[in-house]
Every structure is written in structure tokens, then in C-alpha cells.
Amino acid sequence: MSYFVNEKSIVREIWKNTDAVLLIFAGSAAEFTLNKAVDWLYFTGKIPTNPLERLFSTVEYAQNIVFAENDLALATIDKITQIHQGVEKSRGQTIPDWAYRDVLYMLIDYSICSFELLERKLETPEKEEIFDVFFRLGIRMGLKNLPTNYNDWLIDRTIHLENNLQKGEFTIHLFEQYKKHLGNSRYFILLEIQKILVPKIVYKMLFKTSNFPTKTLLKLYKFGKTLKVDHLVKVILLPKKHKESITNIGKYETL
Incomplete structure (x- = not known):
């Protein structure tokens, strides 16, 4: 049986980890x-009006690719491509190729930093393996000008961060929506976690300096996992109505 992602791949280890997926x-x-x-995002309105539901939908697509047999994974990628093509047709414009690359690059980068934050430092071959999986995903989607190896991706990632970011009214509105759907306390926790995840250039554009001991809390959270109380923490961090969706993310944890 052939899989899009090797059964022993570090990518599977990352994407079956509910904590890592949420951090990504x-x-x-x-x-x-x-x-x-x-x-x-504002053309369809789906993410601005319901960011949490959109999150869980996106996770489902991603995990279907990571854990499915090759043909099913490719069919899922093709479906994602068709959805985007439908949006482009409706708007009468084409999503810039660099914008597709930006999203792909985020998945690579945050897969690495989220796992390292929660578990351990990754070896260079493991990082190259993560890059390769998403590179093949991008190729299947027909993306152009993708770097062909991890080292070239590191360079292009920096270029994208320097050229493709700006703070504007959409930035402010999206964070307002995050706060609306999470509530004040969960929103505060989200911001503090984001501060230790994002690249420096993103941090400088979005956040003020924080003295909140987020890394200490993460250490306590990991200790809680050894006591089997991590699911309680997830319930605290996310609204109760999403409990089933959170559980669904972790359905591959026993693989």
C-alpha cells in the first residue's frame, strides 16, 4: 500500500499531535x-466570519493528505485546487502564485517550530523531509517557482517575509474576529502563544513586548501530558462547543 507521506515520516508524527497542529x-x-x-479571505467571507470552524475544516484537509493512501491524498489536493480555482473564477481574478507559496511556506515553517517547541529539536534530514512533503503538495497543485530543496526554501522564506507582508485594516479585523470567537481569556492565550511562534519580522509588525511566562506555561502543559491531563487543558483553551472537533484532530494519535 502506497502513501503520500511515509508511515514512519516525521511529518506524520507532527500532524497526529493535536498540540502541534493547533500551534501550527x-x-x-x-x-x-x-x-x-x-x-x-474576504471574498468568500468564510474565515473572517467563522475562523474556528474554518480552522478545523483546514486541519481535516491537511490530515487527509498526510495520512491517506497516495491516490486519496492526491484526490484531496486536487479538490483543494479546484476549490481555489472556483473562487478565482467567481472573482474573475487569479490568486497570485506567491500567495500560494506563502501558505505552503507557513505550513513548513510552523510544522517545524511547533514540534520543536513542544517536543525536541529536529535534525536537518527531518526538516528536509518536512520540506519535501509540502514541496510535492505544491507541485501537485501546479505552483510555480518553488525552491527544490530545504536550504533554498530557507532563503525564499526570508524573501517572502520581507516582501509580502503589510499591516492594514484586514489585519485588525481578523484579530477582532479571533477575539470575538475565542473570548477575552482564550484570545489572550492565543496572542501569547503566537508571540513565541512567529518569525521576528511578524512579531515586530503585530505585537508589543510581553513579560508573560508563556514558555513556562508550555513546560507545565507538557508535564500535564505525562499526567494525562492535557485534554483538560485543550478544553480550557478552546470553547466547549469545539470539543468534538478537537478530539477529531487527535484521531491519528495512536498510529
């Missing part, structure tokens, strides 16, 4: 508010 999207949620192509 926490970091991406911060950075994408600054993306110069963020106006595309």
Missing part, C-alpha cells in the same frame, strides 16, 4: 493577517 494554525493565523493577499 495559531502561528499561521497570526502571520496570514499580514499577507498582502489576505483580501482573498
Whole structure:
């Protein structure tokens, strides 16, 4: 049986970890508010009006690619491509290729930093393996001008961060929506977690300096996992109505 992602891949280890997946999207949620192509979110209105539901939907697509047999994974990628093409057709414009690359680069970057924050430092071959999985995803989607190896990606990631970010009205509005759907306390926690995830350039554009001991809390959270109380923490961090969706993210944890 052939899989899009090898059964022993570090990518599977990352994407079956509910904590890591939530951190990946926490970091991406911060950075994408600054993306110069963020106006595309407002054409469909789905993320601005219901960011948490959109998060869980996106996670489902991503995990279907990571854990499915090759043909099913490719079908999922093709479906994602078709959805975007439909949005482009409706708007009568084409999503910039660099914007697709930006999203792909976020998935690579936050997969690495989220796992390292929660578990351990990754070896260079493991980082190259993460890059390769998302590179193949990008190729399947027909993306152009993708770097072909991890070292070239590091360079291009920096270039994208320097050229494709701006703070504007969409940035402010999206964070307002995060706060609306999470509530004040959960929103505060989200911001503090984002501060230790995002690249320096993103941090400077979005946040003020914080003395909140987020890393200490993460250490306590990891200790809580050894006591089997981490699911309690997840319930505290996210609204109760999403408990089933959170559980669904972790359905691959026993693999």
C-alpha cells in the first residue's frame, strides 16, 4: 500500500499531535493577517466570519493528505485546487502564485517550530523531509517557482517575509474576529502563544513586548501530558462547543 507521506515520516508524527497542529494554525493565523493577499479571505467571507470552524475544516484537509493512501491524498489536493480555482473564477481574478507559496511556506515553517517547541529539536534530514512533503503538495497543485530543496526554501522564506507582508485594516479585523470567537481569556492565550511562534519580522509588525511566562506555561502543559491531563487543558483553551472537533484532530494519535 502506497502513501503520500511515509508511515514512519516525521511529518506524520507532527500532524497526529493535536498540540502541534493547533500551534501550527495559531502561528499561521497570526502571520496570514499580514499577507498582502489576505483580501482573498474576504471574498468568500468564510474565515473572517467563522475562523474556528474554518480552522478545523483546514486541519481535516491537511490530515487527509498526510495520512491517506497516495491516490486519496492526491484526490484531496486536487479538490483543494479546484476549490481555489472556483473562487478565482467567481472573482474573475487569479490568486497570485506567491500567495500560494506563502501558505505552503507557513505550513513548513510552523510544522517545524511547533514540534520543536513542544517536543525536541529536529535534525536537518527531518526538516528536509518536512520540506519535501509540502514541496510535492505544491507541485501537485501546479505552483510555480518553488525552491527544490530545504536550504533554498530557507532563503525564499526570508524573501517572502520581507516582501509580502503589510499591516492594514484586514489585519485588525481578523484579530477582532479571533477575539470575538475565542473570548477575552482564550484570545489572550492565543496572542501569547503566537508571540513565541512567529518569525521576528511578524512579531515586530503585530505585537508589543510581553513579560508573560508563556514558555513556562508550555513546560507545565507538557508535564500535564505525562499526567494525562492535557485534554483538560485543550478544553480550557478552546470553547466547549469545539470539543468534538478537537478530539477529531487527535484521531491519528495512536498510529
